Amino acid sequence: MFLTDYAKALNTTGAGLYGEPDCLHGLFAKQPAEYLAPGQALFFEGDEARHIFEVIEGTLRVFRIISDGRRVITGFLHAGDIVGVSLRNDYLYTAEAITTAKIRRLPRRQFEAAVASSDGLRQDVLARVCDEMAAAQDQMVLLASxxxxxxxxxxxxxxxxxxxxxxxxxxxxxxxxxxxxxxxxxxxxxxxxxxxxxxxxxxxxxxxxxxxxxxxxxxxxxxxxxxxxxxxxxxxxxxxxxxxxxxxxxx
Amino acid sequence: MFLTDYAKALNTTGAGLYGEPDCLHGLFAKQPAEYLAPGQALFFEGDEARHIFEVIEGTLRVFRIISDGRRVITGFLHAGDIVGVSLRNDYLYTAEAITTAKIRRLPRRQFEAAVASSDGLRQDVLARVCDEMAAAQDQMVLLASxxxxxxxxxxxxxxxxxxxxxxxxxxxxxxxxxxxxxxxxxxxxxxxxxxxxxxxxxxxxxxxxxxxxxxxxxxxxxxxxxxxxxxxxxxxxxxxxxxxxxxxxxx
DNA sequence: CGCTATTTTGAAAGGGCTCAAGAGTAGTGG
DNA sequence: CCACTACTCTTGAGCCCTTTCAAAATAGCG
The missing domain is CATH 1.10.10.10 (Winged helix-like DNA-binding domain superfamily/Winged helix DNA-binding domain)
Structure with a gap:
């Protein structure tokens, strides 16, 4: 099963074989689109992080529920955003559609295999993680001061x-x-x-x-x-x- | 010069040639140690991000100065921490020693070449970036609620x-x-x-x-x-x- | 049109901030 | 050894911004 997944990754993403653009968007392009209704969750905090998602249309909120029941939204996702990269085993937060949203998903293993085999994809991933960290920093400054x-x-x-x-x-x-x-x-x-x-x-x-x-x-x-x-x-x-x-x- | 750096990276890190442990600590091990006095900056916000650092001993504060002159500390660095990975062109913050600190540095290009050539290092980098994001999330929750x-x-x-x-x-x-x-x-x-x-x-x-x-x-x-x-x-x-x-x- | 969810507005209370002073702790030099 | 200074930390009082609680107004939807 592992091998099948890996082979599939090499086939569908090509790792450059098909000359796809070396960006993450290209990776998701061939995945089927899925739709979320307003209020519907893409995944829950604590769930095993099996997939990486690209948002094609719509807006989602990313949040955690704290012990007293309140909700802390740590970010919003818009068209073009990728979610799930900077995670390990489990999702750290819930992602939920605000408007009707169109997304594509990629199994984690497949995503990682593709990224491992392409310099361009690695750069794209790094750039996005950097942006995510920068946004988190800004948010900390906002909340702190x-x-x-x-x-x-x-x-x-x-x-x-x-x-x-x-x-x-x-x-x-x-x-x-x-x-x-x-x-x-x-x-x-x-x-x-x-x-x-x-x-x-x-x-x-x-x-x-x-x-x-x-x-x-x-x-x-x-x-x-x-x-x-x-x-x-x-x-x-x-x-x-x-x-x-x-x-x-x-x- | 690019090639020299790259070759040096391959030599010193070995990309497995020497059987070093596939972790970031090993990457820095052969760099000379540097010492910071209390209050001394490792780098300034806005400086070009030329190096990645590993903290060997001591504690540093990571902060930004906002427009009204106040300081927002976004984190502390301790022995074993790596700083500068999730950055692009410029440092987003200042890092300054609190206690006397011992650090090692690696040129960015060298670091990236080593990481590109080793699965183990890539996993280590990913794990650390994930931890950093998780910490940022926790901090946002703390400050927000x-x-x-x-x-x-x-x-x-x-x-x-x-x-x-x-x-x-x-x-x-x-x-x-x-x-x-x-x-x-x-x-x-x-x-x-x-x-x-x-x-x-x-x-x-x-x-x-x-x-x-x-x-x-x-x-x-x-x-x-x-x-x-x-x-x-x-x-x-x-x-x-x-x-x-x-x-x-x-x- | 009536119901529900969301948003706005009001009044009162509270938590953290500001300003100000005091206490404790080095560090220095006579 | 002790006075002197500089710095960090603590304590106090009053105030302001945000929260809380409550109710009214507005929008969305069958």
Whole structure:
């Protein structure tokens, strides 16, 4: 069975035999698509991590349930994301569809065989793991030090950037997730999220397009949003100085 | 020059030629040791990530300075830890010695060549990256949802586990870092850290061994510490039920 | 149109933060 | 040996932001 799997991996992924692009997307391209209904889980925390998944369409939330029953969302998955790479035996979290989602899956062994046999795939995997770690770091900084307003603005700014980089001509972010999802992701309560957004509307920073569609938000003042997000990069200049000070102090 | 590096990598690491153990530690073993004084930086956030490091002795803090000048510590490094793997072009954070530290370094290219040529090394790298992601997840959960007391207890518990697994016969944790370091790591202020520890001493959970050495802490009631840390695992049973409920609710 | 789920809004309480001062601990040099 | 200084840590009081609890408003859906 092991050998069969391995052979299949070599056949379907080709390891370069078919001249496929050396990227992960190509690996999944030939797998059948699967669909998840909103609220349906892709896998559960604690389950044996048998597959790696690529998200083709839709959005998923990745979360853990803690002892008091609350939910902590550690990230969202969007089209193009791969989930399950940086895991060992078991899934560390549950992944659940927010919208209807289209995904493809690959058995772990098959995935690993393909990656082991291709430099290009290895680089792609490494790059994605690096991005994942960078995102985790940013989230730690956000949770450790930012106010509710800064968290919300950082969140919107991230989605605004995504929308613009995907060619959107208008500064409008479509948020598939609920206010509760945002709260669980940002380490806040739903009330604080709601209140903060109301306050941002009051300041003229953003606006809800249509009361009917509270998930579409137009950013009226992107510059102000960036400021309120509170990670101005003009502090980089200060860092060396601060650290130099620290060293001087210590000696 | 590229070829030289690559050849050197193959020579020194052997890719199995010399039968070295297929682990990362072996990769670094032949590099010269370097020493860092307390407070000295190993590298700075934003620097080009030219090397991978292994910590041989001592403790380092890994942190970022945010725009308002505060410091967010995202982790500590101890003997046996490798730093710099899950990075791309630049270091995302500064790494700085807390105690005198002994480290070894390997040029990035050399490291990558060695890893590319050895299945064993690849597995080791993957395992470490997985651990790093798991730790980041745990930290996000801690920062998003735990009270000051829970954070402190979680922190002590982690160090207690480490001490016991390293063969310590007494429930004593030696904390090389300052209260300020703990605060910046746990997303609290130094005052809150201090007050919380005082309160825990009052409850009889722990004790500071010697006023002279405030960094040595004896855990008087490990069980109570675990409870107060607030991540009882008896909630796993509930998770399925809760999630099943969620699905029922949605349909 | 009526029901349910989600979101918003309000008032009160609490936990951690800020500001400020005090205590304990090296390290230095007379 | 002790005064002096610098630094870390502790303790105290008041305040502010977020949470909690409660209810109203709005949206989604059969």
């Amino acid at each position: 930012k106010s509710a307003e800064e968290r919300i603005c950082t969140f919107f700014q991230k989605y605004l950037r995504r929308a613009l980089s995907e060619g959107s001509l208008q500064p409008v972010v479509e948020l598939p997730m609920s206010r509760q999802d945002m709260a669980d992701y940002l380490g806040l309560t739903i009330e604080t999220v709601s209140r903060t957004i109301t306050r941002l509307i009051g300041k003229g920073v953003l606006n809800v397009l249509d009361p009917t569609a509270r998930h579409s938000i137009r950013i009226e003042r992107p510059g102000m949003l960036a400021q309120l997000a509170g990670d101005d990069d003009d502090c980089i200049d200060m860092r060396r100085d601060l650290q130099a000070q620290g060293e001087r102090r210590r000696h | 735990k009270s000051a007391e829970e954070r402190i207890c979680t922190f002590f518990q982690k160090y207690l586990r480490r001490a016991l697994s390293e063969g310590s016969l007494q429930p004593v944790v030696e904390l090389p870092m300052s209260r300020q370091d703990m605060a910046d790591y746990l997303g609290l202020t130094i005052e809150t850290v201090s007050r919380t520890i005082t309160r825990l001493i009052g409850k009889g959970v722990l004790n500071v061994l010697d006023p002279t050495a405030r960094h040595s802490i004896r855990i008087e009631r490990p069980g109570m510490l675990a409870q107060l840390a607030g991540d009882d695992d008896d909630c796993i049973d509930m998770r399925r039920d809760l999630q099943a409920q969620g699905e029922r609710r949605r349909h």
